[in-house]
Amino acid sequence: MGVHAVDLSLIVLVDPRQVAQDTVPELLSDLRRGGATAVQLRGKTSTTRELLAYGETMRAVTKALGMSLWVDDRLDVAWAIGADGLHVGQDDMPVEVVRRLVPGLRVGLSVGDPEELAYALAVRPDYLGVGPVYATRSKLDAGAPLGPDGFRALAAPAQAAGIPVVAIGGIEAATAAAVWAAGADGIAVIGAVMGQADKEAACRSLLAARGASR
Amino acid sequence: MGVHAVDLSLIVLVDPRQVAQDTVPELLSDLRRGGATAVQLRGKTSTTRELLAYGETMRAVTKALGMSLWVDDRLDVAWAIGADGLHVGQDDMPVEVVRRLVPGLRVGLSVGDPEELAYALAVRPDYLGVGPVYATRSKLDAGAPLGPDGFRALAAPAQAAGIPVVAIGGIEAATAAAVWAAGADGIAVIGAVMGQADKEAACRSLLAARGASR
Numbered sequence: 471m472g473v474h475a476v477d478l479s480l481i482v483l484v485d486p487r488q489v490a491q492d493t494v495p496e497l498l499s500d501l502r503r504g505g506a507t508a509v510q511l512r513g514k515t516s517t518t519r520e521l522l523a524y525g526e527t528m529r530a531v532t533k534a535l536g537m538s539l540w541v542d543d544r545l546d547v548a549w550a551i552g553a554d555g556l557h558v559g560q561d562d563m564p565v566e567v568v569r570r571l572v573p574g575l576r577v578g579l580s581v582g583d584p585e586e587l588a589y590a591l592a593v594r595p596d597y598l599g600v601g602p603v604y605a606t607r608s609k610l611d612a613g614a615p616l617g618p619d620g621f622r623a624l625a626a627p628a629q630a631a632g633i634p635v636v637a638i639g640g641i642e643a644a645t646a647a648a649v650w651a652a653g654a655d656g657i658a659v660i661g662a663v664m665g666q667a668d669k670e671a672a673c674r675s676l677l678a679a680r681g682a683s684r
Numbered sequence: 685m686g687v688h689a690v691d692l693s694l695i696v697l698v699d700p701r702q703v704a705q706d707t708v709p710e711l712l713s714d715l716r717r718g719g720a721t722a723v724q725l726r727g728k729t730s731t732t733r734e735l736l737a738y739g740e741t742m743r744a745v746t747k748a749l750g751m752s753l754w755v756d757d758r759l760d761v762a763w764a765i766g767a768d769g770l771h772v773g774q775d776d777m778p779v780e781v782v783r784r785l786v787p788g789l790r791v792g793l794s795v796g797d798p799e800e801l802a803y804a805l806a807v808r809p810d811y812l813g814v815g816p817v818y819a820t821r822s823k824l825d826a827g828a829p830l831g832p833d834g835f836r837a838l839a840a841p842a843q844a845a846g847i848p849v850v851a852i853g854g855i856e857a858a859t860a861a862a863v864w865a866a867g868a869d870g871i872a873v874i875g876a877v878m879g880q881a882d883k884e885a886a887c888r889s890l891l892a893a894r895g896a897s898r
Contacts, residue, residue: 517775518757543732546759550781561731567764 476538476554476576477507478597478636478656480677482663483542483608486513486524489664494527497669502535504673510557510658512542525551540578545571555596560586565593578636582613587624591631599658600624602639603649608660615639618652625653643672646679690752690768690790691721692811692850692870694891696877697756697822700727700738703878708741711883716749718887724771724872726756739765754792759785769810774800779807792850796827801838805845813872814838816853817863822874829853832866839867857886860893 482501489497498509509532511525521544529551532539540555541548545563548556555576556568568577579595581587582602590598602613603621616624616639625635637654642662649657657676666672696715703711712723723746725739735758743765746753754769755762759777762770769790770782782791793809795801796816804812816827817835830838830853839849851868856876863871871890880886 518772518777519775522777522781544760546763546777546785549760549785550777558732561733563732563736563760563764567736571760571763 476596478538478634479680480506480673481508481510481540481636481656481658482506482673483510483512483658483660484528484664485660486511486516486520491524491527494524495531498528498531498535498537500669501663501673502537504663504670505677506537506663506673507656508538508540508554510540510542511547511553512557514543518544518547521547522550525553529553540576545575548572548575557599565595580638581624581628582616584624587627590628590633594631594633597634597636597655598625598628599636599638600628601637601658603637604640604642604645606640606661618648621649621654622652629653629655641676643675643679646676650680690810692752692848693894694720694887695722695724695754695850695870695872696720696887697724697726697872697874698742698878699874700725700730700734705738705741708738709745712742712745712749712751714884715877715887716751718877718884719891720751720877720887721870722752722754722768724754724756725761725767726771728757732758732761735761736764739767743767754790759789762786762789771813772809779809794852795838795842796830798838801841804842804847808845808847811848811850811869812839812842813850813852814842815851817851818854818856818859820854820875832862835863835868836866843867843869855890857889857893860890864894 513521525547538554540557541553542557543562545556549572557578559580565577576596578597579590580599581590602615604615628635634655636656636658637649638658641649641657641659663669663672727735752768754771755767756771757776759770763786771792773794779791790810792811793804794813795804816829819829842849848869850870850872851863852872855863855871877883877886
């Protein structure tokens with residue numbers, strides 16, 4: 471499997487504790503209409519059984535809609551539900567262990583500083599999540615915000631090595647243009663979409679800013 | 685693999701947040717000298733990276749000491765470190781999914797009532813953990829204590845079907861004899877060993893009660 475088959479332009483992170491499972495089809499349809507290309511299942515406080523059931527629903531719906539499905543941290547869940555990929559942070563399973571256990575599964579890796587970037591360039595994940603670009607309440611990463619310039623400094627070497635880079639952390643409609651201008655191949659969000667009443671419009675705004683930056 | 689190669693007489697659950705990783709060799713040596721036959725890695729609040737590092741240490745030491753190693757809930761961790769088996773509760777991955785993903789990995793299953801027993805008899809895990817026999821502060825199971833008679837009522841049908849049964853939940857040196865007398869094939873503990881200064885003696889006391897019940 472190559473990551474080139476997967477469009478990472480807009481990844482929306484979904485927490486089972488924030489969205490009831492029976493509303494997942496409607497949610498994902500809204501996201502898809504707005505232009506979201508991928509979703510990530512991220513349930514830090516869910517049980518394994520809950521993640522499996524929720525993930526199976528997300529798998530069926532994303533297949534029907536033509537979106538890719540990623541799972542945060544849990545290789546067992548990603549594997550059981552047949553996700554397109556696993557996203558790991560620095561506290562999660564090392565990329566090389568994931569690849570040894572499930573060859574062919576795509577792996578995305580969070581990077582927030584030059585040391586983590588050096589590791590990433592050595593193991594070559596299918597994409598990098600670089601952030602936090604801005605301050606975030608979702609605590610995706612512990613580091614200080616990079617800002618668009620800091621993002622670009624970490625992203626450029628990876629992109630030069632042929633690894634796509636997704637920007638993450640506190641990105642909102644108002645700041646998306648600066649992130650796209652900094653060279654992001656995609657952006658990943660929670661609040662900028664999940665915190666909005668009209669999620670389709672929220673996705674559209676984030677992607678519209680991409681065109682404006684070109 | 686058959687569970688018959690594994691001695692489940694005394695399983696001690698180990699939480700990485702309670703025992704520093706560099707003291708694991710000494711801890712497991714003490715447990716082994718006291719007669720413990722197995723340990724289970726159970727880190728509900730640990731990161732995946734912590735579980736892997738801790739589990740790799742437990743794997744090396746248990747191999748050297750001739751103890752079996754089990755991992756609670758996390759199939760990814762059990763698989764990555766080459767554990768002897770995975771222990772799942774009713775909120776964890778279903779036994780049949782574990783077996784589909786990692787054929788040959790042993791699976792233990794927690795059971796606390798007749799409905800859960802019926803499922804267990806259908807899927808035939810390698811062993812059952814039945815409890816809580818007594819009230820427990822470790823909250824291994826949410827149910828009311830079964831007592832020795834309630835334990836026997838759930839254990840006997842499984843044992844008749846050839847599935848070994850381990851008693852769990854609040855078992856202490858003073859109550860171990862009643863648990864063995866109720867027919868347990870093994871007992872699993874946390875506080876009765878980990879809460880004691882002399883862990884070797886604590887293991888010995890729990891197992892000595894077995895002889896007394898025969």
